[in-house]
Amino acid sequence: MPLTGVETARMNRKKGDKGFESPRPYKLTHQVVCINNINFQRKSVVGFVELTIFPTVANLNRIKLNSKQCRIYRVRINDLEAAFIYNDPTLEVCHSESKQRNLNYFSNAYAAAVSAVDPDAGNGELCIKVPSELWKHVDELKVLKIHINFSLDQPKGGLHFVVPSVEGSMAERGAHVFSCGYQNSTRFWFPCVDSYSELCTWKLEFTVDAAMVAVSNGDLVETVYTHDMRKKTFHYMLTIPTAASNISLAIGPFEILVDPYMHEVTHFCLPQLLPLLKHTTSYLHEVFEFYEEILTCRYPYSCFKTVFIDEAYVEVAAYASMSIFSTNLLHSAMIIDETPLTRRCLAQSLAQQFFGCFISRMSWSDEWVLKGISGYIYGLWMKKTFGVNEYRHWIKEELDRIVAYELKTGGVLLHPIFGGGKEKDNPASHLHFSIKHPHTLSWEYYTMFQCKAHLVMRLIENRISMEFMLQVFNKLLSLASTASSQKFQSHMWSQMLVSTSGFLKSISNVSGKDIQPLIKQWVDQSGVVKFYGSFAFNRKRNVLELEIKQDYTSPGTQKYVGPLKVTVQELDGSFNHTLQIEENSLKHDIPCHSKSRRNKKKKIPLMNGEEVDMDLSAMDADSPLLWIRIDPDMSVLRKVEFEQADFMWQYQLRYERDVVAQQESILALEKFPTPASRLALTDILEQEQCFYRVRMSACFCLAKIANSMVSTWTGPPAMKSLFTRMFCCKSCPNIVKTNNFMSFQSYFLQKTMPVAMALLRDVHNLCPKEVLTFILDLIKYNDNRKNKFSDNYYRAEMIDALANSVTPAVSVNNEVRTLDNLNPDVRLILEEITRFLNMEKLLPSYRHTITVSCLRAIRVLQKNGHVPSDPALFKSYAEYGHFVDIRIAALEAVVDYTKVDRSYEELQWLLNMIQDDPVPYVRHKILNMLTKNPPFTKNMESPLCNEALVDQLWKLMNSGTSHDWRLRCGAVDLYFTLFGLSRPSCLPLPELGLVLNLKEKKAVLNPTIIPEAVAINQEAANNPSSHPQLVGFQNPFSSSQDEEEIDMDTVHDSQAFISHHLNMLERPSTPGLSKYRPASSRSALIPQHSTGCDSTPTTKPQWSLELARKGTGKEQSPLEMGMHPVASAPLSVFTKESTASKHSDHHHHHHHEHKKKKKKHKHKHKHKHKHDSKEKDKEPFTFSSPASGRSIRSPSLSD
Structure with a gap:
């Protein structure tokens, strides 16, 4: 029997291990999405959603939902009209009038804007007021049904239309549309609670042309044709509670293939690609069998769909019961190189069905658990399918990638929250972006984050054993399966959410082992370990004296204390030793088992039990050591630089059977260009039983050695x-x-x-x-x-x-x-x-x-x-219409040309492509290539670095990329690479960097170059009623009236004084600027307590949509007008500003005449200004929903 609203609410509020305390004052239980019109010609969508929610608090009168890009026509709650407000501070992070151009300022403002609409903080872009008629209904905690009509016109993100410009109908042209995006991006195509922690059941309906097929999540219940047979509606039901972020859609003239081995699996591809589809997916059933076997748990959904589409956002995107792939992964049986890559993509997407789609996360800080588990079981599949060598090579590759990235950027933090649940103030101060939210992360950082997560899971497996690890996964899946079948007890659904603490508790219960030190080392802090090793053999004591040093002061490193495995290959065999790395211990004595006995002919036992004959003529006569390896199992995230003789590396390459050891020795032999190294590498190339990747590496090493030996090579x-x-x-x-x-x-x-x-x-x-x-x-x-x-x-x-x-x-x-x-x-x-x-x-x-x-x-x-x-050839190949790999190769060449030839024209051409290219992946790749191979960097002089470029890139990341999180973060990365964190060096300092008070002989910083922290506080002080998400916008014109103004003659007279003070003109982010704190006349500008962006006091947002920013209420003198270039502003703002400036001449003269009286009447001026701004605040702001023409005035909304 279904629970009543009160019981549901009580259940949902329960805390503890099993429960999950929602940040929202309601529980979503069911959502209907109905898209009843899709126009490929206009690239538009019309539909409605209906959300069924149970209030969990009695005084619920505001409901916040997520919605971006959508045009909202009408909102009804239980069939009553409801007033609503739409406010998205991420559309324009810093207002266009702002003269700030430093990245620190932008990152703080962007993090604040994202938090202001973050569903995991109970926020959203769309705020709906519950009609007063329903208040009594809400007090009884009874169900509410919210019905929202919306449309979407030429979406720039979230939904991607592919409409080839050829002859024929849309179906004949292969036109299709699919959902895409990075992390929770469902809000881009329909209103929802876009959080991974808000689960509900779904009914999805899509009406399309008769020639089209709509593929979505869950079971296809029925397909209904219209009377004229020109359209049909696909009805999908998803009965397993799922987060909106895992809902997807693909519509197109797809060819359909039911998997011959598993009838519940269906594959879809674009016309004429069916033969390739058959071959590509013929292996998928084996992946299913493998995962179900190791997890001892059936695949959680009743069906699975794979859809292959063109112009994909990413190669693989996993959603509940379906995955969307790039059509470029399809291949025939004739293709060798693509086969393993595509199989890996299929296996990855299926692993994420279990952990990522079926089991979701409680909060962003638990993301590492899901990414880690799915990456870990995918690794087990790789080991089984491609063999141990391929698996170990992959682990080594991933380890090298994460080590290189952390040492370069300063560390990847998996869990940005302390054990006590308190969020760290600034968990990643070394980065130029916030890591508190997925939408502020650099794409490269997120890729490395996933890489580190699965490596840490492997470390946990080393600690508790694979058997226990798989039992933990099985336990998580079993609990989630039980919870998902509780149709009328939505409080149980929180069992389908995984948290870091819940995961660790499962490990503790199942294995009985405490892995807290391991978690503290690799999850709660960032950084990798850097070892330097060398050794000496003490013949008298027959002891190996091993010295291991650590570098834990460089960026991205951490100190390691704990066990470290060392493998020593001696004449009598291979021996493992576990050293305890202590705080200060450097030297470790390892007893040797063999005596030096080169004259006795005897086979030498290897690690794998094999016995081989070796030519020992190269080795040291006094030492029984053949080679030494530090941490051979890669059980620490580390970089090892170990010194041993060239003959030891050669023995290791020839006779060690572990591919990682062979790769390490090949890398080391590059430093030893000798005939013996040449011979060892040639031997490896000739050995057919040697792993093919090792032989490929040996080719390149041999070429390097040959070049070093060029004068003696025979x-x-x-x-x-x-x-x-x-x-x-x-x-x-x-x-x-x-x-x-x-x-x-x-x-x-x-x-x-x-x-x-x-x-x-x-x-x-x-x-x-x-x-x-x-x-x-x-x-x-x-x-x-x-x-x-x-x-x-x-x-x-x-x-x-x-x-x-x-x-x-x-x-x-x-x-x-x-x-x-x-x-x-x-x-x-x-x-x-x-x-x-x-x-x-x-x-x-x-x-x-x-x-x-x-x-x-x-x-x-x-x-x-x-x-x-000449870039002309590459530019022609980079045009839209060519195959994506060709375009990327051509764009790489143009990026390189831009750097080598310092061509401003090509840089502009690339930036225009970033803004206008139809393919999101290509736009992302151009930004990525420019960041990796920049035309200039922050530390070099370049003719390309100018004010126009700064403004162009600032505009791109500030407002030009609001439709795609990945693109915006890419633009931030590029801006950081080119200009760094502080004000770009190519920007001219404002005409008066210092404003002088000649009476007191004091110099005051111009408001346009205030340090960002100060600017943020000033904004908070000047505008206490501003929206919380706009905290951090600094108006360059404010507070200018508080200074004593100087006319131009005075300025000319004081040139000498300015030059005397030039050494004080530092860049805005220089901490030293605060020491030039002015006298009390500027104390409003720089508050005594300097707080960061996050700690600014936030107030309730006013119920109004700011179509145009209110005027500052202050006028400027002509001198100040000259100091600040006029920013491009919306028309409404412009007219206000211009009317203000009409009076500015008069104001200036009046002010100049009464300069002497000014001090006496200063408080009167201030009082008058306060009064003016009060009058201005009273002015009611209105906004209208663009479609319905209904205008909502703020007084009617504020209770």
């Missing part, structure tokens, strides 16, 4: 004879055999060796002629006719090899390069590239891999001075 170029022996005809060594890629290991080696060989250089630092001829022959005699696999990736690598062979041009008398005077070798390379590009037009390769390689090769020729540097 014989043919490195790898040439080896390649000839493995892949060329016996009778004619310069002709490669017909392609046969049946052995994937050989295939990867065959396409890597020429690329590495092309990096070889002779004594003149040129690629040897023999190597270039060899690569050109490989291309010439390439024959794929009898091969069952495509050779497109192989041919692309041959072009990469040609590019690698290019060396800088030697120009005589600055001659201009033309086709006639090209170096003959370069001419051959250019001819091959041109031929490949032309062939691609006729017979395009899979994913246009060859075009991509050709574009990169042309850029290499340009950079080396062989062909004129």
Whole structure:
């Protein structure tokens, strides 16, 4: 029997381990989404939503929901009209009049704006007033039904329309639309509670053209056609409580494939791609079986849908019971390279169905648990599918990535909350963005966050065992399954939310182990460990003296105290030792088990039990040590720099069976270019049982060693004879055999060796002629006719090899390069590239891999001075309409050109693309590329750095990217890379950096360059009734009246005084500025207690929509008007400002005449100003809902 409203409320308010205290004064139990009109031509959507909520407090009179971009027509609660207000402070973070241009200020204001509409803080953009007729109903905690009519016109985020501009109907053109976005972005396409912690059941209805298919979450209950058979409505029911953030939609003329192995799984793709879809998804049922087996739990939903779409936001997006993939992942059985990548994407999305969609998170600070678990079980799948070597190589890769990122940026914090539940004031002061909310995070930081989360899960597994780990996951899933079946007891649904404390409690209950120290080390604090190791062998004591130092003072590092495993390979076998790393201990004595006995011939046992014969002639006669490894199992997030002799690295490479050890030794051998290193690497290349990735790394290491040994190298170029022996005809060594890629290991080696060989250089630092001829022959005699696999990736690598062979041009008398005077070798390379590009037009390769390689090769020729540097070709390939990989490669070249040639025109072209390109992924990638390869950085002088560029980028991140969190955070990253945290150096200081009070001989800082913390406090002081989300906006014109004004003559007379004070003109974020605190005349500007943005007192927002900012209530003198360039403002603001300035002349003269009387009447002026602003505040602000024309005046709303 359903509970009454009062019981539901009481249940929902229960606290404790099992419950979850909602930040909202109501509980959402069910939501209907109905989209009854989708227009592909206009890119518009019309529909309504209906939310069923139970109040949990008796005096509920305001309901806050999330909605961005949507035009709200009408709101009704229980069929009564309800007044509503829409206010989104993230549309424009800092008001356009603000002269602030430093990033610290922006980041604080942005974090405040995001918090102001954060559903996890009980906020939202849409605030609905409960009609007074329902107050009694609310006091009894009875159910409310909120009905909202809305439309969406040309959305810039949340929903993405793909409408190809070709002939035919929308279905024939392959037009489709799908939901997308980063983290909780559902608010972009319908009003909802956009929080991962607010679960409810769903009814989803979509009316589309008869030729279209609508795919959404849950079970398809029925499809109903209209009378004229031109439209049909898809009805979906999702009975498992799900967060709005996990709701998705895809509509298009999809081809449908029911999985032949699992009938509850359905796949969808765009027209004509069905054969590729069949092959790509043929493996999915095995992933299902693996996850269900290890978790001992059935897949939680009754169905699963995969949809492959074009222009995807990300390659994989997981939502409740469905995942949206990029259509570029589809491939045929002929393609080798894409197969493992696509399978990994499918497995990733399925792992997130269990942890991420079915089990959701309580708050943002618990995100690491879900990302960690899904990443961890995906790793187990990888180990089972691709083998232990591939798995360990992946772990090593991920570890290297997180270590490099943390050492570069200063640390990734998984859980930005203390154990006591108090939020840290500024948990990541080293970063240029706030980590308290997903929407303020840099995309790269979030990627690394996910990487660290699954590595930490692996550390937990090392501590408690895999068996217990899987039991914990099973327990979480079992509790969630039980809770999800409680249809009428929504208080139980909080069992479907995971929290850090709940997860740790499960671990403690299941394993009985305390992992608190581990959590404190890796989850509650950021940073990785940096070890430096060296050793000496004490022959008398037969002891290995190991010295391990730590660097814990550099950014991104932390101190490690605890166990550390060391593996020592001796003559008698491999021995593990666990050292205890203490506070100050550096040296550790490890007893050796073997005596030095080189003269006795005996097989040497390895770690895996295998016994091998070794040539021990290279080793130290007095020492039984073959090699030493620190932390071989990667059970600490660390970077290890270990010193051992070159012969030890060579033994480790040849005989250690762990791929991570082999990769480490290859990296170390780069520093030892000796014949012995050359031989060890060649041996590895010839060993067929060696892991293919290790052999590929060995190719590049061998090329580096050959270049270092160029003067003493004997014989043919490195790898040439080896390649000839493995892949060329016996009778004619310069002709490669017909392609046969049946052995994937050989295939990867065959396409890597020429690329590495092309990096070889002779004594003149040129690629040897023999190597270039060899690569050109490989291309010439390439024959794929009898091969069952495509050779497109192989041919692309041959072009990469040609590019690698290019060396800088030697120009005589600055001659201009033309086709006639090209170096003959370069001419051959250019001819091959041109031929490949032309062939691609006729017979395009899979994913246009060859075009991509050709574009990169042309850029290499340009950079080396062989062909004129010109971005025109790349710009034509970067246009919308080309395949996305081609566009990215072309854009990479334009970004590089912008940096090398310092071209302002190309930079502008790129920035215009960021604003106007139709594909969100491309816009994101351009920002990413500019950040990684910037045209200039904050520490260098550049002609590109100017005021217009600062304003353009500021506008982009301030208001130009409000529709896409990822894009806005990307713009912030770029701004930080170019200009740093403080005021950009290229901005001119305002004309008067110091305003002088000549009587007291004091200099006062101009309000436009006040430090940000001060500016924020000033705003709070000046405008106590402002919206909380607008705290942090500083009006440059305010408080200017409090200073003594000076006319221009006085200014000219005081030039000497200004130059005397020039050394005080520092940049705005310099902490030292506060020491120039002025006398009492400016005490309103710089308060005595300096607080940050977060601690500003916030007041209840007024019930009005600010269409135009109110005037400051103060007028400026012409001098001050000259000091501040007029900001572009909305028309309504402009007219107010201009009427104010009409009186400013008169005001200035009046003020100048009475300068002497001013002090006497100062308090009167202030009193008058207060009175003026009161009058102004009384003026009622109105706003109208754009569609209905209803105008709501603020007095009727404020009770």
